[in-house]
Amino acid sequence: MKKKLVCIGNGMAGMRTVEEILKLEPDMYEISVFGEEPHENYNRILLSPVLAGEKTIDDIILNSAEWYTENNITLYKNEKVVEIDRIRNQVKGENGTVLDYDRLLVATGSTAFIIPVPGHQLEGVIGFRDIKDVNTMLSAAKTGKNAVVIGGGLLGLEAANGLRKQGMSVTVVHLLDTLMERQLDKTAASLLKRSLEDTGLNFKMEAQTEEILGTDGKVSAVKFKDGSTVDADLVVMAVGIRPNINLAQQAGLQCERGILVDDTLQTYDPKIYAIGECVQHRGQVYGLVAPLFEQAKVCANHLVDLGYSRYEGSVTSTKLKVTGIDLFSAGNFTGTDNSEDIIFQDPSIGVYKKLVIEDDKIIGAVLYGATLDGSWYFQLMRDETDISAMRDKLLFGQAHLGDSGHGDEDHILTMPDDAEVCGCNGVCKGDIVDAIVKKNLFTLDDVRAHTKASNSCGSCTALVEQLLASTLGNDYSASPAHKPLCKCTDLTHDEVKDAIIEKKLTSIHDVFEALDWKTPDGCATCRPALNYYLISTFPNVAEDDSQSRFINERAHGNIQKDGTYSVVPRMWGGVTNPAELRAIADVADKYDVKLVKVTGGQRLDLFGLTKEQLPHIWADLNKAGFVSGHAYGKALRTVKTCVGSEWCRFGTQDSTGMGIKLEKMTWGSWTPHKFKIAVSGCPRNCAEATIKDFGVVAVDSGWELHVGGNGGIKVRVTDLLCKVTTEEEVQEYCGAFMQLYREQAHYLERTAPWIERVGLKYVQEIIVDDAEERKALYERFLASQEISQIDPWAELAKKPESPQFKPLKRIEA
Amino acid sequence: MSQQFTIGTLNDIPQMGATTVETPNGRYAIFRTRNDDVFALRDQCPHKQGPLSQGIVAGNIVICPLHNWRIDLTSGKVQAPDSGCVNTLPIEAQADGTLILTLAD
Numbered sequence: 054m055k056k057k058l059v060c061i062g063n064g065m066a067g068m069r070t071v072e073e074i075l076k077l078e079p080d081m082y083e084i085s086v087f088g089e090e091p092h093e094n095y096n097r098i099l100l101s102p103v104l105a106g107e108k109t110i111d112d113i114i115l116n117s118a119e120w121y122t123e124n125n126i127t128l129y130k131n132e133k134v135v136e137i138d139r140i141r142n143q144v145k146g147e148n149g150t151v152l153d154y155d156r157l158l159v160a161t162g163s164t165a166f167i168i169p170v171p172g173h174q175l176e177g178v179i180g181f182r183d184i185k186d187v188n189t190m191l192s193a194a195k196t197g198k199n200a201v202v203i204g205g206g207l208l209g210l211e212a213a214n215g216l217r218k219q220g221m222s223v224t225v226v227h228l229l230d231t232l233m234e235r236q237l238d239k240t241a242a243s244l245l246k247r248s249l250e251d252t253g254l255n256f257k258m259e260a261q262t263e264e265i266l267g268t269d270g271k272v273s274a275v276k277f278k279d280g281s282t283v284d285a286d287l288v289v290m291a292v293g294i295r296p297n298i299n300l301a302q303q304a305g306l307q308c309e310r311g312i313l314v315d316d317t318l319q320t321y322d323p324k325i326y327a328i329g330e331c332v333q334h335r336g337q338v339y340g341l342v343a344p345l346f347e348q349a350k351v352c353a354n355h356l357v358d359l360g361y362s363r364y365e366g367s368v369t370s371t372k373l374k375v376t377g378i379d380l381f382s383a384g385n386f387t388g389t390d391n392s393e394d395i396i397f398q399d400p401s402i403g404v405y406k407k408l409v410i411e412d413d414k415i416i417g418a419v420l421y422g423a424t425l426d427g428s429w430y431f432q433l434m435r436d437e438t439d440i441s442a443m444r445d446k447l448l449f450g451q452a453h454l455g456d457s458g459h460g461d462e463d464h465i466l467t468m469p470d471d472a473e474v475c476g477c478n479g480v481c482k483g484d485i486v487d488a489i490v491k492k493n494l495f496t497l498d499d500v501r502a503h504t505k506a507s508n509s510c511g512s513c514t515a516l517v518e519q520l521l522a523s524t525l526g527n528d529y530s531a532s533p534a535h536k537p538l539c540k541c542t543d544l545t546h547d548e549v550k551d552a553i554i555e556k557k558l559t560s561i562h563d564v565f566e567a568l569d570w571k572t573p574d575g576c577a578t579c580r581p582a583l584n585y586y587l588i589s590t591f592p593n594v595a596e597d598d599s600q601s602r603f604i605n606e607r608a609h610g611n612i613q614k615d616g617t618y619s620v621v622p623r624m625w626g627g628v629t630n631p632a633e634l635r636a637i638a639d640v641a642d643k644y645d646v647k648l649v650k651v652t653g654g655q656r657l658d659l660f661g662l663t664k665e666q667l668p669h670i671w672a673d674l675n676k677a678g679f680v681s682g683h684a685y686g687k688a689l690r691t692v693k694t695c696v697g698s699e700w701c702r703f704g705t706q707d708s709t710g711m712g713i714k715l716e717k718m719t720w721g722s723w724t725p726h727k728f729k730i731a732v733s734g735c736p737r738n739c740a741e742a743t744i745k746d747f748g749v750v751a752v753d754s755g756w757e758l759h760v761g762g763n764g765g766i767k768v769r770v771t772d773l774l775c776k777v778t779t780e781e782e783v784q785e786y787c788g789a790f791m792q793l794y795r796e797q798a799h800y801l802e803r804t805a806p807w808i809e810r811v812g813l814k815y816v817q818e819i820i821v822d823d824a825e826e827r828k829a830l831y832e833r834f835l836a837s838q839e840i841s842q843i844d845p846w847a848e849l850a851k852k853p854e855s856p857q858f859k860p861l862k863r864i865e866a
Numbered sequence: 867m868s869q870q871f872t873i874g875t876l877n878d879i880p881q882m883g884a885t886t887v888e889t890p891n892g893r894y895a896i897f898r899t900r901n902d903d904v905f906a907l908r909d910q911c912p913h914k915q916g917p918l919s920q921g922i923v924a925g926n927i928v929i930c931p932l933h934n935w936r937i938d939l940t941s942g943k944v945q946a947p948d949s950g951c952v953n954t955l956p957i958e959a960q961a962d963g964t965l966i967l968t969l970a971d
Contacts, residue, residue, distance in 0.1 A: 502947045574882060574900055577922040577929040600882040604920040604931040612931055616917040664920075856885040862873040864969065866890035 055083040056155040058356065059144050061134045061300070063088025065097055066329025066345045067160030068116055073353030075124055081357055084126045085152050087144070091131040092184055093118055096493065098342055098525060104187050104215030108490070115493055137304035139322055156356055159312060159320070159327040161297040163340065167290050168203065172265030177272035178288045181212045190287065194219035197286025201225075201275045203262055205232040209291035213254055216287070224255040224283050226262060226275070236382040240398070241405050241421045248378055248403070257283065294340055296331040311338045316363040318352040328352050334366060341369050342525075346495065361569070362543055370431050381427035381522075384417035384434050385409060392416060397448045406448055413441040413812075426450035428518040439812030442772060474516050477509035485517060489524045497521065510766050539578035541571050546799040550586050559587060559595040575601075582800035585687065589723060589795050592837040605685035607857075609845050610667060618667060619660045621684035622674050623720065626694045626712035626732075627655030636677030644670050653764075654691030654729065656682055665860075668853035671846035680844040683720065687801070689791075690729050692716035693741070697734030697751065706751035708734035711780055715749075718784055719791060721842040722834070725798040725807075728791065743771045746794075746804040747787055752776075756783050760790055760816065761808035769805040772813045775821045789820050789827040792834035868970045876902060876963035884919040884928070889969055894955060895919030896965070897939050899926060905939040906957040906967055912950035 060067045063086050071084060099113040121128045132146040137157065144152050165180020167173050177193065179186050193200070194216060202213040205227030213223045231242040246256060261278040265288055276282045296311040307313045307321045311333030318326050328348050330340055339345065344367035354362035370383035388394060392411040397404070402422070408430065409417035415434040420427055429450070433440060440447055470483030488494055488504045500517055501508040507517040537543050544552070549568065558564050561583050565575060575583065580601035587595035599607050610618035622637065637657055641649055647661030662670060683690060692715050695701065697708030712732040719730065731742040732749040741764070742748030748759035748771050755778035759771035774790070777783060793816065798807040808816060819826050853859070879885050879898040886909055887894050895909040895918045903926070909919045916932030926939045936945040942952040956968040
């Protein structure tokens with residue numbers, strides 16, 4: 054027999070939990086749902102656009118009647134629950150429905166707080182909470198002229214904006230002198246007030262409502278403490294929400310401001326869980342959607358008896374859903390005694406940015422007029438990243454560090470619908486917004502799956518996140534603080550890596566077993582990551598599972614769009630000679646190579662080879678003295694050099710020789726992502742060393758070492774690590790830096806984002822300041838190289854008949 | 867009439883891996899899962915003709931190496947949110963591991 058789950062509340066929190074349960078254990082429960090409203094579940098956060106006439110009710114329905122039927126969920130809509138009987142484990146509805154439960158989910162949400170001033174019960178005084186309120190406002194706008202919105206917070210301003218768009222003359226009344234004081238500082242609030250005034254809204258600040266006046270039981274005006282009055286055909290109270298806890302209180306469940314729950318969303322009654330705006334968790338009550346989605350995941354995890362997930366509270370950020378106004382706020386934006394503000398303000402273009410910094414970390418942010426970097430700052434804030442090294446550039450945003458693919462297009466609101474956001478997959482702004490609304494997408498992953506935007510190179514991720522935020526407003530849940538490695542686990546990269554070390558796991562299936570993987574074989578995201586973590590943590594011991602490597606690393610070539618491969622032989626330091634060139638020319642002729650191309654890393658790339666040809670061409674290249682160039686791997690790629698002091702009249706050191714030494718030392722090493730090195734012979738930097746993962750620039754007195762550069766999607770110039778004098782030192786620092794990166798970065802994280810995440814200071818403390826640690830890292834690097842420097846081509850060239858390369862059989866017609 | 871062909875043995879294919887067979891109807895990818903189930907699918911992703919035999923196999927899914935489309939080995943169906951399907955052929959591993967592929971004419 055199925056267990057019975059009853060959910061009180063048919064809102065976003067309750068249904069999100071039910072959806073999460075269905076994903077995990079679709080057959081575990083017989084599910085019934087009570088909803089007080091006469092509707093299916095809808096997207097409450099999109100009520101503002103409905104009021105503004107930008108969307109219809111149908112647009113915002115999340116789960117249709119069919120969805121309930123298909124999933125065998127009984128919906129009692131239009132029925133309020135009047136009693137929870139915890140002795141009999143029963144729930145009673147006002148229409149006489151009585152249901153037994155094995156588990157009860159309380160998701161009663163919250164109601165708008167109505168200030169109990171005289172006249173608050175008059176017709177035409179409402180909150181802004183549900184479809185009914187919106188319908189009341191829409192019909193008031195048809196007959197009446199004047200509206201007063203009490204409350205200059207997020208919700209109040211959205212209501213006011215909607216009513217104005219419906220043609221009403223709207224006055225916003227606020228108790229304080231700053232709008233949205235919980236999200237904005239004074240400067241941003243006054244900018245906001247000015248632009249809202251420009252749209253035609255009226256404001257009455259520092260005004261306390263004394264009474265609501267009426268005629269014939271209908272509202273007619275609002276009177277204030279200072280004696281003044283404002284005419285009103287409609288009064289919307291948006292001064293806050295109160296969790297709906299009456300029902301829970303009557304049932305004897307412990308409540309304070311909300312229903313008390315623990316980290317599993319369980320109430321004091323172990324059979325009863327509660328979620329959403331009605332709960333109080335670690336002293337916090339949330340009124341935004343993002344935390345609620347995080348809660349739903351955890352709650353479902355416990356309701357289906359998995360029991361390992363925990364909710365530890367949410368950090369929230371805010372976005373105002375008023376068309377044409379770009380506003381972002383997060384964290385502590387007013388600062389503390391020890392914090393400092395970094396501020397950029399340009400009134401003529403209407404931009405204001407403020408970051409609050411404490412102990413070299415961002416603790417709060419307010420952005421007005423240019424919010425593209427909101428999600429980046431938010432991420433830095435939640436990751437507690439040390440920002441000291443990029444402090445001078447921080448305020449100009451992530452794009453300032455360089456960007457490709459969409460030029461300087463960073464103002465999402467002014468972008469036309471047909472503007473291309475994702476240059477890789479040709480996805481326009483309109484496509485993305487459409488998909489978000491019509492397919493009810495809430496996260497970056499959702500958008501990636503449904504539109505392919507931001508799914509390839511990722512350079513438009515900030516733009517897509519921006520679109521999500523501006524379409525969904527508060528409800529956009531930015532990537533969660535604890536980002537799981539992939540959908541097969543709830544653990545993060547770091548948690549998985551730590552577990553591998555701690556539990557001494559040496560094979561992928563050991564990891565799956567020890568860490569309760571959700572899928573039997575993992576997926577194309579986690580398997581390559583795990584394989585890397587295993588072989589880099591326990592070189593020599595862990596098995597390198599070739600089936601968990603991407604095809605390029607299995608075939609030791611780069612797969613091309615037509616399924617053929619390209620092959621790059623290694624040319625140490627980019628130096629070659631007539632014999633080598635002749636050998637390559639012969640091979641190119643023999644295998645009918647379609648294209649020979651000089652790469653950006655100073656190598657020759659041979660294109661158009663079939664898989665069957667690979668072992669044969671490798672054998673021929675081996676014979677001529679070549680080994681694999683690893684142009685296909687998450688590995689040391691190339692060491693690019695300039696000619697240096699041997700030939701160049703400006704050269705200060707032998708950069709070519711140095712580059713060859715580095716390449717001989719580092720080739721064959723697997724790294725979290727590709728790793729490029731360059732050595733320039735003088736500060737003219739012809740080898741472009743300052744956009745490489747490890748760049749060496751010769752100066753007269755020695756060598757400058759640079760790290761964390763990138764010339765790809767996001768151009769990032771290296772940070773100067775330090776200066777050294779001898780070639781031996783260059784090698785030691787290079788090996789130590791690579792080893793630190795190999796041990797600590799996440800799989801598929803280039804050195805640039807890794808350094809931005811951990812901070813340059815951290816890397817310097819280990820590599821530059823701590824000679825002992827540097828030597829230990831260098832030794833670990835060399836030890837791992839002893840078993841890594843085997844040419845994969847030579848191994849595989851011995852088996853040209855293997856079914857890995859050749860069809861198992863040819864069946865003739 | 868359909869015709870049966872012995873194409874090799876189970877051990878010719880790595881677990882969670884694939885090999886290929888050329889047929890008069892084009893190249894087919896022969897997959898072996900971790901449970902030693904075998905499947906034969908046209909070696910061509912319906913998206914941009916990527917060689918599915920080169921993809922990563924997880925459970926009964928292969929992930930196309932070109933753009934990560936996910937294809938169900940049992941049905942040949944492309945997994946949501948993408949859509950499409952890949953032709954499949956009946957294939958069977960006998961008790962001794964011999965693989966028998968059936969071609970319709």
